[in-house]
Structure formats: structure tokens, C-alpha cells
Amino acid sequence: MTTAALQTVLTVPERFRGPAGIANGGWISGAVAETLLGEHSTVEVTLHAPTPLETELRLEHLGHAVQLADGERLLVEAIPVAQDLEAPAFVPFAEAARAEARFTGHQGHAFPECFVCGLREPGDGLRIFPGTLDGGDLVAAGWRVPHTVVEEDGVPATIIGAVLDCITGWAHFGPGESALLGRLTLQLHRRVYPGGTYSVVGRATGREGRKLFGESAVYEVDGTLVAAAKATWIAPK
Template sequence: MTTAALQTVLTVPERFRGPAGVANGGWLAGTLADALNGKRSAVEVTLHAPTPLDSELRLEHVANTVSLYDGDKLLVEAIPVAEDVAAPPFVAFTEAARAEAGFAGHRGHAFPECFACGLREPGDGLRIFPGPVDGDGLVAAGWRVPFTVADEDGVPASIVAAALDCVTGWAHFQPGESALLGRLAVQFHRDVIPGGAYSVVGRATGREGRKLFGESAVYEVDGTLVAAAQATWITPR
């Protein structure tokens, strides 16, 4: 006996791009995580191929898996994971905001149009610019959540996961360097409030060949953990 698939159509608006012409990996991860379990537990999202913008894609839900297809081509796949997602330590908002001055992307950005970390207009992109925190191997940024990313239910999981995404890369990148997100495990603990102020923190956790590993977190100003992610990036050949 086969399990019937629940299918819907997903179109990624151009606003939510990462590299030019393709969807932001964190936005995709949050979208599929929310489709899988509605923020209830940790979800691991694997990006198999770049996802096009402004195209009708097939979102398929079968048992404990949500997959995104362009025709018959598998683009993204999400599965639940039992383990909690580890988070880097808290950095106070004022210290995180000061760290932005050292953001490597200000001196060379491979993807300046990126929704999360790109040099977009305020209110359009998230403008999360993680820079090094003195002495402890962390990068951090202050995130002032624009009202323009909220819907009638608040700030979607897709936006929170986008905030968690790029900071794990910038924990590794020097100016002008880049990689593509290959996998992101995300876990949501609390809602993000439109107009709120949060610390976004990341750190590098290792490297293996072309793979870069990192973890990130969003914290409230009092240090309460809002969401966490663990990422695998793939560097160019």
C-alpha cells in the first residue's frame, strides 16, 4: 500500500532571493520546516539544487517528509530530527550591534542582493551583517525586525530561518568569499515579534574538504533563546 501525497504549489517571490536568480536557502528551510510540523520540533532541510524564483513549484507532503520539486527535479527535502539543535552562546544586543562594523561583506560581498545578509534597502531585506565578537570566535549582529516581513500571524518561520542562515557562513567567510547552503537544521522555540530587537549569533564549528559547518541562534535581549540552526555549506570547486 502506498501513502497518498498531499501536494500544493509554492512560488518563491523574487524578494526572497539569496544568490541572484535563486531562492534564499534559509527562507526555503523555514518554509519547508513550517509545512512539515508547524514549528513543533527540529527539522533538517537538505537543498539538493538551486530553487528558481517566481516559478510554480510542487510542494509534496508524504508521511514525515516534505519535498519541493520543479517538475520531476527534487530541489529541497525536509525531515524531522529527534535531537535538539545546539546554539552558540548569547551575545547582548548592544555588543552584537557593535560587531556589525566588522562585517566582512562590507569589504566584499559575493551575493549583495541576498535577502538576509545583502546590502538591500531597509525594510526590503533583513540587513543582518554579522561581524566578529572580540575574543570568543563568535560573529553577531543586531536584528531589528522590519514590519514589512510580518504577515497576519506575525513573523513567519521562513523569515526566522533566513535570519539564522547566512550568519553561519559569515562565521567562516573572508571578504568576497562565498559558499552555497547545502543543509540547515532548524528549531524554533519562541515567536519573533515584528519591530523587535534580537541578537543573531553564529560560530564556525568545523571544516571537512569543501564542507563548512556552523551553528547560529536568535536571542531576545534578555538572553532567551528564540531559534537555533546548524548549517552545512559547500564551497566552490
């Protein structure tokens, strides 16, 4: 990313794909939100169109908003919001890790190359496989943070956004089902550390036509809330 006065150039590496050929929605949400999260605790990101990979894109600050565009085509917009997000209940790491055995993506995955929840090699993808918990409406997975996602100042908002994104989809999806992220609101409370062990928890919060709603959270092993999100997905027609 190269900095100009109020404009930067952002290129999404192929590694951070979701569906084939486009950026993971949570990753790009974190990238656009990152410049606002220093001043604001909660940022709402709206995805207007899929973000292409390996393409120079214009990231521009317009007042309190940040926009990502490909030429004249608006892709993503982020704004600060005065909102404290609700988080799904804490799930201990051992219980979250056991839930991975019930990940419905193992029976059919619409986006098997996804950086977060896809079936890629360890160290390349994050391999976060949310599964259902017994006796409740939550899905959960364990997250052992690989050093391959760490930057000089730690684990960036792009990675945290990606983790918080996919699990809200799997709170809805059955085998082979899919949707595309339409909006992600992020709230970061604490840093994520390389090599750390975290619980990732999600839940479905409703459906309205093609729109699917969900909430997610990342917790430390002692139950301390690290980050939270709420998401809106758009299912295929």
C-alpha cells in the same frame, strides 16, 4: 501557496533571493520546514539543487517528509529529527550591534543582493551584517524586525530560517568568499515579534573538504533563546 490534499504550490518571490536568480537557502528551508514544525520541534532540511524564483513549484507531503520539486527535479527535502540543537552563547544586543562594523561583506560581498545579508535598501532586505566579536570565535549582529516581513500570524519560519542561515556562512567567510547552503536544521522555541529587537549569533564548528559547518541562534534581549540552527555549506571547487 494553494492547498490541495497532500500537495501545495509554492512560488518564491524575487524579493527573497540569495545569490542572483535563486532563493535564499534559509528562506526556502523555512518554507519547506514550516508544515512540519507544528508537530515537530526540530526539522532537517536538505537542499539538493538551487530553487528558482517566480516559478510554480510542487510542495508534497510523503509520509513524514516534505519535498519541493520543479517538475521531476527534486529541489529540497525536509524531515523531522529527534535532536536538541546546541546554540552559540548569548551576546547582548548592544554588543551584537557593535560587531556589525566588522562585517567582512563590506570589504567584498559575493551576493550583495541577498535578502538577509545583502546591501539592499532598508525595509526591502533585512540588512543583517554579522561581524566578529573581540576575543572569541563568534560572529553577531543586531536584528530589529521590520514590519515588512510580518504576515497575519506574525513573523513566519521563512524569515527566521533566512536569518539563521546567512550568519553561519559569515562565521567562515572572508571578504568576497562564498558558498551555497546544503543543509539547515531548524529548531524554533518562541515566536519572533514585529518591531522586536534580537541578537543573532553564529559560530563556525568545523570544515571537511568543501563542507563548512556552523551553528546559529536568535536571542531576545534578556538572553532567552528564540530559535537555533545548524548548517552545512558547500564551498566552490
